[in-house]
Amino acid sequence: MLTAQNLTKTFEGSKALDGVCFEIDDGCVYGLVGSNGSGKSTLLRCISGVYKPDDGRVGIDGIPSFNNPSVKSQIAFLGDTPYFLPQSNLKEMASFYKSTYKNFDIDTYKYLLSVFPLNESARLSTFSKGMRRQAALILMLSTKPRYLLLDEAFDGLDVVMRKTLSNIIIDSTEKYGMTVIIASHNLREIEDMCDHISLLHEGKLIADGGIEEVSGKIHKIQAVFERVPEKEVFKQLDLMKIEQNGSVISLVAKGDRDDIMAFVDSLSPKFSECIDVSLEEAFIYELEVLGYDVKSIEA
Amino acid sequence: MMSSQSKRKFSPTFGLLFSTINKNAGVIILMSLAMLIFCPGIFLTTLSKSEFNQADAYTLPEYLDILYGVTGVVSCVLICVCNYVNLAYLYKKQSSDVFHSLxxxxxxxxxxxxAAGFIGVLIPVTLGYASLSVLSFFYPTYAIGTLSQIASAYLVNILYMLAASAYSLIFIIGAGSAFDLILSFFGFNTAVLVVGGxxxxxCDRYLSGYSSAFTGIMRxxxxVYFLGEKAALFAIDNVYSLPKSEDVVFAAIIFAAVFFAISAIxxxxxxxxxxxxAYAYKFIYIICAVLAGICGGYALSEIFVxxxxxxxxxxxxxxxxxxGAIITTVVYGAVTNRGFKRFKKSxxxxxxxxxxxxxxxxxxxxGAFGFEKRxxxxxxxxxVVVDFDDAFINFNDADKALKLHKAIIEKKADDEYLDTVDTPHTYVRINYNLDKDGKDVLMRKYFVDKVKIKKELFDVYSSDERFTEFEKGLERVKGDxxxxxxxxSFNDDTEYADIYGRLTSSETKELLSVYKRELKAVGEEFYSAENQTKHSVINVTLTIDIERKPKSFGIFTTDDFPETNAIxxxxIQSNEDTIG
Incomplete structure (x- = not known):
């Protein structure tokens, strides 16, 4: 199990991670979403042992990952921009990883090379952005990690390759019990692939749980009233947003759907309905509550 | 059955080491070829020429010096470059992520x-020295050097490579970008020399008694200067002989160990x-900026001074x-911070x-914590040796020297800025040997007002030690x-006559005897202002050459030395020879 307790990382006075706590079970696909600068990449770097936490701890089965080869050998981290040794080709990079990762599996490497059609003798510097990412993914997956950390995993990949990668990840998770942590801005992909999600904002974990759990907690209700109640009345709910347009009240609230609907119905609306909220909407509402400039995102 | 690979313990450390060497194999081969062209290439060419012309064989030792010198310097530079290349991942987030997640x-x-960089440079160096050893074995009559000399030079070369590697690591790890690495490395190493200067x-101007050479501070x-000087001495004085140069080995080991420990931390x-x-560790920037500030401040100050x-x-x-210091640190800060973002801090x-x-x-x-009064x-x-004017006197009994030393301090006779026109002055050097090996030496140098310490100066100047040391040499001189x-020079200061002569031992003894008697008669007034500024004086030097070691004795007379002057x-040379 991958755990973090009170994980804190500060860069020149500003907290990139502020007391983050989580537990990730083995064999799941974990999505990490958040606004720009929310600390997603920093969190991945702390997990992979690149950064030393200023406070708290993060590691596998209670053992910190920083400066710990036995833990780090179970983790493969692919940053948002893949890096390869200068003037190297895929074959040389495979040799590089083979020399440092005990579990590097040449059969897996060959299999993945057949899935992602790349020339292993060509210089990686001549590859396109998407090809470079494919190459990096081949290498990372070939190390047979227990935990695969992907920062913007699908960035630069075409639709076919996205689907292929998605299938490989799901397959590896099922076959080997690999845990995948994907940090991404692309909530649609996260929603499709992940069975668990965390929402980061300004270094703090503000939501954490299964996809249904996170988006299912938030409900958007529209109700039409003959006599529109005062907005204060709705403050009894865990209100995230409320708007009035004539006799129509639109509100977003957290909590049990039936409880919220029961409360709204108790105000005798002419009409009321609860609309399902997508992960993306849930993400925006959560950030709006925290004062993030949602309007500029919508624009 | 287990494969041999699975039996072997997997080591990511050595895996990465060999992977890095493998990656640099091309460069290592090129360096090895260059080394082999240099050695044995040049030696073989010279040896084949010397079969026809023996004179060419005499150039071999020169080549040997060049080989040792060039190989030593180039290998140390290459080690630094290799360290930079192999640790350049530190300067980019993407590469840092990959290496630090390994x-x-x-x-x-x-x-x-x-280690990968070190081995990469060690291979060509070893090839060069190995080929030299083979040559010395097959051509023992030529001045290539013995195997032990070659082995000593090789060992020192390796130790220096280690020290250079460790030293460069401090800057490579401390920097955050390649540009700032270059700036800090060259800036620091240049600035420490300037600040030393x-x-x-x-010290030369304000520290009374200070007599160290410029190199003393540099060390x-x-x-870099310290180790460079040691290496030069190893090459020159000890002719690459290890038993005589344990200090160069010791110094290199200590420096390498200390720098590696710092680098690892x-x-x-x-x-x-x-x-x-710009920097991973700000203290490197602060040190470099302060050093630069001192250099800049002193430069501007000197212009106006x-x-x-x-x-x-x-x-x-x-x-x-x-x-000047503020201007320099602001400019340095602007370069480091790529603008004037931290103007106030600069x-x-x-x-x-x-x-x-x-x-x-x-x-x-x-007074540098009691240095002046020590x-x-x-x-x-x-x-103790006391050296001033034309006197160079070695005392076994330090009494007179100590009295002179105390007088200089107590009477404040030392003044770097004294009026040299009207005040009789001289440099006085007092060098104490504090043990019989002469390793512990206390050296002092003063620019003194002679009149203030005329008694003590006279006691030393007229001491028996001054005369007897020269007189001993006379015993071994034959003929004239x-x-x-x-x-x-004459009273009106417009005429000057040359004095030249060749004397026998007995003539010299008589001259010295007369001079000594008259000098004692004049007493400490010999160093009075009036006496020292007289225009009518004779100033001569007696020189003897014993086994190619010249010894000299100065005689300075005024009108108070009638008998000496008569001799x-x-x-005095003839009128034609005198200078008007």
């Missing part, structure tokens, strides 16, 4: 990358997120030092530079081989 500890990662200049402030605590910033004909520690000197560093300089100046001007105990002195040369006047 399943290695920081120490293992540092070791594998540094500044301290030397301050303290610059590890720095790397262990280095924050990976610093990659791409020289033009105003004043002293370094005068108000003008101090004001322009502060201005000013603070400029002020800090001035304060550091101020502290140094105060320490120097206040006079050794008589019982600790095995011998003692040379007398000098001149006589010396007989050696």
């Amino acid at each position: 399943p290695l500890t920081r120490a293992q990662l540092l070791f594998s990358r540094v 500044i301290i030397h200049a301050l 303290i402030v610059s590890p 720095l790397y262990n605590f280095r924050k990976a997120e610093r990659g791409g910033q 020289l033009s105003a004909d004043t002293k370094e520690l005068s108000p003008i000197g101090i004001i322009f030092f502060i201005v 000013i603070v560093l400029g002020v800090a530079s001035a304060l550091v300089y101020g502290v140094i100046a105060i320490i120097v001007a206040s 006079i050794p105990e008589k019982k600790a002195i095995s011998s 081989s003692i040379e007398l040369w000098g001149g006589k 010396l006047n007989s050696y």
